[in-house]
Amino acid sequence: MSSSTGTQRGGTAVAGAPVTRADQARTAAVxxxxxxxxxxxxxxLLAxxxxxxxxxxxxxxxxxxVLSDGPVGVRGVRWTADDPSVALPSPTALAATWDPELARRAGRLLAQEARRKGVHVLLAPTVNLHRSPLGGRHFEAYSEDPYLTGEIGTGYxxxxxxxxxxxxxxxxxxxDAETDRFTVDNIVAPRPLRELYLAPFETIVAQARPWGVMAAYNQVNGATMTEHRHLQQDVLRGEWGFDGLIVSDWLAARSTTGALLGGLDLAMPGPVTVYGEALAAAVRAGEVDEPAVDEAVRNVLRLAARVGALDGAPPVVTELPAPLDGDALAREVARRSxxxxxxxxxxxxxVxxxxxxRPGTIALSGAAARDARILGGGSAVVFPHHVVPPLDGLTAALPEGALTYSLGADPSDELADADQGFTLTAVCRAEDGRVLGTSSVPGGRVQWAGSDLPDGVTHDTLHTVELTGRFVPRESGEHAFGTRGLGGFVLKVNGETLFDGVQGPGDAADPFEAFFGTPEERARAVLTAGEEVEVSLLHTVFPMPDDAPIKAVAFSLLHLGPRHDPDELIARAVEAARGADSAVVVVATTARVESEGFxxxxxxxxGRQDDLVRAVAAANPRTVVVVNTGSPVELPWREEVAAVLLxxxxxxxxxxxxxxxxxGAQxxxxxxxxxxxxxxxxxxVTETTPTGGxxxxxxxxxxxxxxWERAGTTPAYPFGHGLGYTDWEYETLSATPDEVRVRLRNSGARTGREVVQVYLAPTAGAAGAPERPARWLAGFASVEAAPGETVEVHVPLRRRAFEVWDEGTDAWAFVPGTYEVEAGHSVTDRRLTATIEARA
Structure with missing residues (x-):
């Protein structure tokens, strides 16, 4: 479908729509x-x-x-597997579908999950840009392109x-990066700020009328975002007409008067924030006026009214969408991505x-084929009811005996969360030994912040947490155990104390590094495959000051299976591949590579994954490599293998x-x-480390x-690229400054889907014309067709596609002239071109 939008979306009036009686009733109630x-x-209320x-x-x-993290699933107020969450593919995957309507269905599923968990507001979506491939949360953002980001974000x-x-x-x-994210001052000129970084937010505000926006940690051009009056008040609320809530990122608000005057409505988390008692005192001292407080409260109450949490105010949505099957939609989004x-x-x-x-025999290898990495690390982690790794998915789909599996290479020789084979419970005790409460512990990881504690447990009474349970090893040999986190630890295996010591905070500047940083190996034990052992990790909670903005308990039991000779592992995978009809190698990153916080x-x-791929490809010409990463990685063997699937x-x-x-089922x-x-x-662009702040x-x-086009450098794979299982012939293109029509035919042997991408390329401009890229994405549409079938797509062109931000007038300026309209399969595979004259 095309990326155009209608005038009414899910009961939310878009910009310019008339005020309804329900709107009036909500305003009156507020x-x-x-x-x-x-x-x-x-x-x-603001704290x-x-x-x-x-x-x-x-x-x-x-x-x-109630608010909750939610880019790929709704965590709820407790970080626990006791209430599992549907885990959708990463935001980069959702954007790779180039399908705003599929993003909308994903959003509806997440709303369904949120209602089930008693959540009113999701802390999502992330619409920052892929400025550098090194950005730590690259996987949690959609795209390097502001237009595509805005369209997918709108659907979500x-x-x-x-x-x-x-x-x-x-x-x-x-x-757009994690290094020094709490303090960094990002210096961005007005044009790129408007045309790139603000653009997705502007699009979403205009097309979807979001009920909230989150202010970032960082500064922009000298002003902390939670206090940035120009961007929050003048631009977001003033120019764009945003009427929702502005909430701080967690712990981002640093000044009572600065935040309120800058336009921040809600400082999270509470109750210890720059608002609350501090704000009331500032009003009484004459530092801020109470009407400014009223405006922030009005925005909080408006949000409550919209979600149905304020008596007398009709919620925006009174008829819910039809229920969705979470497993089915997660599978659909994945394969479409x-x-x-x-x-x-x-x-x-x-291949x-x-x-x-007749699949023949398939030799599967790679650690991630057995233990798939399904999501990125950090605050957005959720715990699904089940996970289908590649090994299980292929085993279920293939005839018995068609598939063999070899480890081949492990991407990490570091300890990881105690997950496979572990069954653990957290037992919380007071200082006198009384049991206060218990909780399941997914992956051996405790992450309790604020009130996110098991029933019956408070930070004031909690003294120790003991992870206790059993472990059934998959392999015989020497197993390593370790910890991550701050505080005291006593580690026991089969009743024997293997470690008793304390871990301090060290030099970590980011809370994620302090609590979830470097794994520490503590002990080793020789175990036998299939023989159950008892394990216990007693943690003495790290003391936190009474005025700490967040009281948290966060630590992990870690594990690493027997270490193997890497050359031997690769040799086994090669032997299996040499005797198979096809080979599939799954390569991946780890949580120590792609995560929030760095x-x-x-x-x-x-690890030795590149060596594994090369060796298997040399043994089997029908080698397919599956790349299980949220962000780009180097693929130095890409020309040596038959197929690469991201x-x-x-x-x-x-x-x-x-x-x-x-x-080939899909x-x-x-x-x-x-x-x-x-x-x-x-x-x-690679720089993510500040200089002088x-x-x-x-x-x-x-x-x-x-x-890339400006530099004249050829990437491994260009923006928009992706192959299907059929072929397409682009037959005709007609264009006006308002719309592009493309006729194309499925010239292959099976039904398929194509994403028609439309780029604008300005011809040589007159002297003094603003500098612009060689081309930019101006629209797209997806089509499906049977073999031999011809289809036509209509892609609207928005006026903004022809505009630039004029730093002299501080306004958008239409740039008239001659433009090439290019339609094709990617930014470098442009099939048809037409010339148009754009006039103001």
């Missing part, structure tokens, strides 16, 4: 509630009551509003709010798809979707939302494919 509050109640919720005020009919927000659940579009703005970037002939036809009727320093795959972080159903695609539907370099050295965006407008 004003009535506001009029009943005194200063202290108002200030308290949050705990880690994830706002205080209820029964005197005005206000229920507690519309879908979530279709279900009556709010969103907070984040991180506003220029929060997979990008086939290489598919060479092996005999008389491309993929494998023939499901940026990457390399694009290389960890699966991103594919969510809980990734292995089932992989079987669908490899065996076509790989994805197109690249970001450019993949041959090597890090080729990438035009500043990170200068000196590249201006030239990031992503815009920068």
């Amino acid at each position: 004003e009535a509630a506001l009029g009943k509050l005194d200063l202290d109640a108002k200030a308290r 949050g009551q705990d880690m994830w919720s706002l205080p209820a005020l029964p005197e005005i009919g206000l229920a507690s509003v 927000v519309l879908g979530v709010q279709d279900g009556g659940v709010g969103t907070t579009v984040k991180h506003f703005v220029a929060n 997979f990008v086939l970037v290489r598919n060479e002939p092996a005999g008389d036809r491309p 993929l798809p494998l023939d499901p009727a 940026d990457r320093t390399s694009l290389r795959l960890p 699966t991103w972080f594919p969510g809980q159903e990734g292995g089932a979707a992989l079987a669908d695609v490899l065996l 076509e790989p539907g994805g197109r690249l939302p970001t450019t993949w370099p041959v090597s890090l050295a080729d990438a035009p 500043e990170l200068r965006y000196d590249e201006g407008l030239f990031i992503g494919y815009r920068a």
Whole structure:
């Protein structure tokens, strides 16, 4: 479908739509509630009551509003597997579908999950840009292109709010890297700030009317974003007409008066924030005026009214969308996101798809084939009810005996969370030994912040947490055990104490590094495969000051199986591949490579995975490599293998979707939302480390494919690239400044899907014309057709596609002139061209 939008989305009026009676009723209820509050109640409402919720005020009919992390799944208020969550593919995967309507369906599913968990607002989507491939949360953002980001983000927000659940579009703005993210000052000139980094937010505000926006940690041009009056008040609220809530990223608010005057409504988490008692005192001292407090409270109450948490205010959504099957949708999004970037002939036809009727024997290898990485690390982690790794997905789809598996290479020789084979329970005790409460512990990891504690447990009474349970090893040999986190640890295996010591905070500046940083090996034990052993990790909670903004308990039991000779592992995989009809190698990154809290320093795959691929490819010419990463990585062997399939972080159903695609039941539907370099050295923009506290965006407008084309460097795989299982002939193109029509035919042998991409390329401009990229994405549409079928797509062109930000007038300026309209398969595979004259 085309990327145009309608006038009414899920009960939310878009910009310019008339005010409804329901809107008027909500406004009246908000004003009535506001009029009943005194200063202290108002200030308290703006501070949050705990880690994830706002205080209820029964005197005005206000229920507690609950927020939750949610880019790929709804975590809820407790980080626990006791209440599992559907885990969708990563945001990079969702963007790779190039399908805003599929993003909308994903949003509806997440709203369904949120309602089930009692959540009113999702802290998502992330619409920052892929400025550098090294960005630590690259996997959590959509694309290097602001237009594609805005369209996918619009679909996501519309879908979530279709279900009556709010969103907070984040991180506003220029929060494109993790290094020194709390303090960095990103220096961005007005044009790139408007045309790139603000653009997705502007699009989503205009097309989806989100109910919330999250202010980022960083500074922009000298002002902290939670206090950035120009961007929050003048631009977001003033120019764009945003009427929702602005909430801080967690712990981002640093000044009471600065934040309030800068436009921040809600400082999270509570109750210890720059608002609350501090805000009431500032008003009484004359530092801020109470009407400014009223405006912030009004925005909080408006959000509550929209989600149905304020008496007398009709919620925006009164009829919920039809229920969705979470497993089925997760599988659909995954296979639609997979990008086939290489598919060479092996005999008389491309190696993929494998023939499901006669698949022959397949040699599967790679640690991630057995233990798939389904999502990125950090605050967005959720715990699904089940995970389908590639090994399980292919085993279920293939005849018995058709598949063999070899480890081949492990991407990490570090300890990881105690997951496979462990069954653990957390037992919480007071200082006198009394049991306060218990909880399941997914992956041996405890992450309790604020009120996110097991029932019956409080931070004041909690003294120790003991992880206790059993472990059934998959392999015989010497197993390593370790810890991650702060505090005291006593580690026992089969009743024997193997470690007793304390871990301090060290030099970590980021909370994620302090709590979830370097794994520490503590002991080793020789164990036998299949023989159950008892394990216990007693943790004495790290003391935190009473005025700490967040009280948290966070630590992990870690494990690493027997270490094997890497050459021997590769040799076994090669032997299996040599005797098979086809070979599939799954390569991946780890949580120590792609996660919130730090940026990457390399694009290389960890461990001996590159060696594994080369060795298997040398043994079997029908080698398919599956790349299980959320972000670009170097693929130095890419020309040596028959096929390369990018699966991103594919969510809980990734292995089932992989079987669908490899065996041809479904076509790989994805197109690249970001450019993949041959090597890090080729990438035009790589800097993520501030100098003197500043990170200068000196590249201006030239990031992503815009920068690649300017540099004249050839990437491994260009923006928009992706192969299917059929062929397409582009037949005709007609264009006006308002619309592009493309006629194309499925010239292949099977039904398929194509994403028609439309780029604008200005011809040589007159003297004094603004500098612009060689071309930019101006629209896209997806089509499906049977073999031999001809279809036509209509792609609207927006006026903004012809505009630039004029730094002299501080306004958008239309640039008239002659433009080439190019339609094709990717930014470098442009099939048809037409010339148009654009006039103001």
